[in-house]
Amino acid sequence: MMQFTQSSLNVGELATGQELSIPVYRVAAKDPSAPSVFVQANVHGAEVQGNAVIFQLMKQLERMDVRGEVTLLPLANPLGINQKSGEFTLGRFDPITGVNWNREYLEHSIDIPAFYQQHCHLDDVQLKQQFRLALLASCEVHLANPWGVTTGKRLAVTLQTLAHQADIVIDLHTGPKSCKHLYCPEYDRDSARFFSIPYSLIIPNDFGGAMDEAAFCPWWALVEHAASQGREMPVPVAAFTLELASQERIDMRDALVDAQGVLAYLSFRGVINEKVAPADMPRFGCLLKDYKKYHAPKGGLVEYLAQPGIPLKAGEPLANILRLDCYGTEDELTSLQLEQDCVPILHFASASVYQGTELYKLMTNVFEL
Amino acid sequence: MMQFTQSSLNVGELATGQELSIPVYRVAAKDPSAPSVFVQANVHGAEVQGNAVIFQLMKQLERMDVRGEVTLLPLANPLGINQKSGEFTLGRFDPITGVNWNREYLEHSIDIPAFYQQHCHLDDVQLKQQFRLALLASCEVHLANPWGVTTGKRLAVTLQTLAHQADIVIDLHTGPKSCKHLYCPEYDRDSARFFSIPYSLIIPNDFGGAMDEAAFCPWWALVEHAASQGREMPVPVAAFTLELASQERIDMRDALVDAQGVLAYLSFRGVINEKVAPADMPRFGCLLKDYKKYHAPKGGLVEYLAQPGIPLKAGEPLANILRLDCYGTEDELTSLQLEQDCVPILHFASASVYQGTELYKLMTNVFEL
């Protein structure tokens, strides 16, 4: 039975001096030509289910013939995970600055045309290697800033340094109250059929600060530039964010389902020798521009009627807003509907909202994948 | 159709000067001999379902022949309800002091033997009236403290002043992830069969700061003292806390079920003229001393296996604690069991816990009511 080696990644220091560290599990490559994989979980503190998926993944991989290097980082944000406020985990943003932990990854300022001009004589493998070195150097420079880096940037860029060394990057998140969905770059939409996930968001090449974007955007830009210079090459790095249903939930059995989905993809990519078939299920897609946020038109108490993952026809009830201060008027109970068909993907975690709270995220113009 | 009158109760002032106020709905007594009722909801900010029950109660009462005065206060803690921290409502305690909003009610320092000696010549009705006046005077003195009162005390004692004017006090709460349960004073355990609630905690005459205790403890003490002096009288005030399943949830249909339970009790007490039968369901009880808190024996991620409201045999799995930092050791996944039969009533809201977090509350030595 294969064994993962365990090590520890230092990502910061608390006020008491306690080290912030992340457990790192790794198995080395048997076959240097097999892709390498980086999986992390729980960068948002309340989004714990990814850890269970990593656990099940390790249990499965132990029995498999693993060809490529696999690096797994559960509990990837110790500060965020341990930060409670009331009964819940306040782990979506840095408690001091408010910055979303998943918007801290580094946007490299590499001049891609200049880089390409300098390295275009190399073959694909060498070009990839040189570009990877450039990305790693950029991370290193950022972390060595003589004025220091913020707590969140240190965490993110340290994780990014590991991610840039892999060919496949998988970031495990969850929504608040959510069905499973996947963020998938447009160039890689065929890969969505391997994961055990019914809904995929097809995303363009815009950097917004998230890990998946940090992993694939520079490569995609490089490939597009090369194409503009007449050289065709596939994007050498694949990166996905898996949203594993709701936060504040551990479900070991469901974790196994998602671990199987990841294995199906790794099998397809040749990371493992075993054949793992993807789950047989319908899968749907939506362009990111058609992914809508619906905000509460008024403050009040919310009865969420539309269930995440269940298609909702135009005019069907989405939610009720109850207003006890308006009892006896027409505002006492407001029924909310939408004017177009959609699939609600997630809704807000709390049943009481301010005006403007993001109530639902919904896919519109959904298509079969 | 009967109409509730609406007024507004001032309970404080925010830093911007905005008034904290609570909507008050009231119908006057038709029959002065019918008991009067006070119902409040949402003193803990995240426990919103009681508002929906009040809403359904009003909709039902509108069509009924209401004999006794009914006073309803939804949204009874505007500061707590509007206090978010991350996606959830941080409404269990004062954000400044940490004091639980439901531990702020006033423990009166009335000398009951002296009061009784002075008033024992009165008949039961007059005695009740005098004691009520003493309770109200005690509240008034407390609120008029020349050094001021805390934010939480002002809220609580203002609510208490209204509650003391009623014969029946109902405080609507919820648990975190919870089945429905009722706090019922021992002297009133026969009343538990009216509410649509399967599990009742039978509580003794100990003041712990909660509304129900604030409402009944002084009366119970008075009645016990009278008994020690040879005069038997029933406890003139009934007070219950209803825990309406989980927090952060509005369910209008389920609110109707609980409104029916309240109406069944009010029907029995003659507050309404209509006959409303209680729901036909098994009901169980547990003494407060047998209500146990189970604390996490270690930190980690929790898979809650035992469902609130479903009896659990000794040795059956309660929960798993997943520890990704201990992968490969016997601590990677710890199964928790209890050594005795119980009914889990509620569990913690979050799936990640520190060592010592209250994981479950469980009834032991459960009996049929």
Next chain:
Amino acid sequence: MMQFTQSSLNVGELATGQELSIPVYRVAAKDPSAPSVFVQANVHGAEVQGNAVIFQLMKQLERMDVRGEVTLLPLANPLGINQKSGEFTLGRFDPITGVNWNREYLEHSIDIPAFYQQHCHLDDVQLKQQFRLALLASCEVHLANPWGVTTGKRLAVTLQTLAHQADIVIDLHTGPKSCKHLYCPEYDRDSARFFSIPYSLIIPNDFGGAMDEAAFCPWWALVEHAASQGREMPVPVAAFTLELASQERIDMRDALVDAQGVLAYLSFRGVINEKVAPADMPRFGCLLKDYKKYHAPKGGLVEYLAQPGIPLKAGEPLANILRLDCYGTEDELTSLQLEQDCVPILHFASASVYQGTELYKLMTNVFEL
């Protein structure tokens, strides 16, 4: 004595249904050619001193001959101001999303070359009027989004709508532990000599989401485009952010000092008829690119040695980091220095820090204004 009229601006609704509203004080223009003024304070909840400055400003203006319209909004963020967490005001960012309240203003997507081409035949006054209408229309469209807008966006864009109607926009903030400083757009650096503020940051035309930028960036862009087309015109709108020393502080006497500075500027601009001389004091500037953030190189307890506003030579002690867990080693007490001369402008509010916490903000390459 002149009277301000008071009205109220609705900016949202809480979960209880309570309206979020801002008091608006206004005096109408006597002279339509005099510039109009918009002043707001306390968009960050803990930054209260601006309210005191508005108070003193009103007390002064009451006795003056005010020519231009003046609109004053104290307490401009009722949600942020009332949001406590522990003893302090958690008012820097939306407690739900983490978004900084001062990064929510709208970046207009007006196509300036197209606008200019369409309106270049107008004279300066008319051109200004048309552009203002375009900005207001853009705000209106944003607020009318059928999918709704976030709580923070509604607040910000509602404030922005008022600000766009003024020729002079003043946003009153404070730092954490801070000396007074001013954000001043490069084109307007001569105006810095009017305020009672020793240090000015000279900022370029980059929109970062703040109110001052929201107010001047589109105008500056318009003027630059006109210049590129051969038409010279001054930037018609002036906008400043005043940082009035430290947060969580009300000082009525010091507020009068800053009110005098604002009046000196308004006097210079002809908003008031009275001559108000600026305070006689040295004033210094620093380009935004030379404004440095120094992050804690390690976690620990911090003794802040360098005082805000007092120049610090290279090598002089900035702060100590105390590490009780390292007692007896060379890490027990670390003295921090910088390698270049600077003026510390502000430091972090708390004496205990994580690694990476922003310890100080410092001006380097400071010049006399």
Next chain:
Amino acid sequence: MMQFTQSSLNVGELATGQELSIPVYRVAAKDPSAPSVFVQANVHGAEVQGNAVIFQLMKQLERMDVRGEVTLLPLANPLGINQKSGEFTLGRFDPITGVNWNREYLEHSIDIPAFYQQHCHLDDVQLKQQFRLALLASCEVHLANPWGVTTGKRLAVTLQTLAHQADIVIDLHTGPKSCKHLYCPEYDRDSARFFSIPYSLIIPNDFGGAMDEAAFCPWWALVEHAASQGREMPVPVAAFTLELASQERIDMRDALVDAQGVLAYLSFRGVINEKVAPADMPRFGCLLKDYKKYHAPKGGLVEYLAQPGIPLKAGEPLANILRLDCYGTEDELTSLQLEQDCVPILHFASASVYQGTELYKLMTNVFEL
């Protein structure tokens, strides 16, 4: 030069599995008859200055002839210290439950008459030894509760177990914005003249959950019971809480001043061989019942005028409350006064308050010590 040994005390576990531990510095007793000392600091997360005092104390003790055992625990609440909310440390209460970290110590349920009856034949030294064992056994039983103990209870009772082993217990705290003051049990008021602290609260034998009370209350009760049985003995344990001015402040020089005060007391008690004279300064006292909390009579912005530690005559200005929403009315600026002479000891940390916020704590009926 004497060396402290360092060890580590485990007090819990975070959700990531990270151990919560406290550094423990200790020097063994040279002279078994010399009293033993326990000093802890920073049980409230924002109250950091006690760590600096422990640091200076260690630096001084290194050079001294220490006779009794000295145990020092800085950073005594790692969970509270590392818990930020916004820029400040949210360290006054458990973020999940709201329970004040300094109200968690165990009230022993030892039947003192029964204990005394059983052990009254022993001499004072033996009696003390037996009672100490009883206290330690009580702690041990509490920690071994099969249903577990809360996070805060585990921390507190673990600290208490160490404290019960000492003859002198010193708990280092601070106020919010505060002058130095001391909590001193009535039986020990003569000891107040050793510390470098001008104001002392003389406290009775009532257990309220704090460390000092946990340390001395059972002993005081034992001694009083013995006295009632005709046996006079001094209270064998001394316990003090030192409030070292304001929270969120590290001042190494001032820490030395307070370390000298502690050394003066230890010198007097014979813990160290050196003579250390107490600071020559006036010292005042106040009975706990005369220590008043003044609550904000309205919400608003607060200008704190009375300085902690400076006596305030009746009728002199205490604070102003500024209400911008009331501009132009008599409520725009309210001056607050008290009707009796007092010494303000501390005030609230924030400049904006709800109605009812505790604005000031003040000593009345102050006397010279």
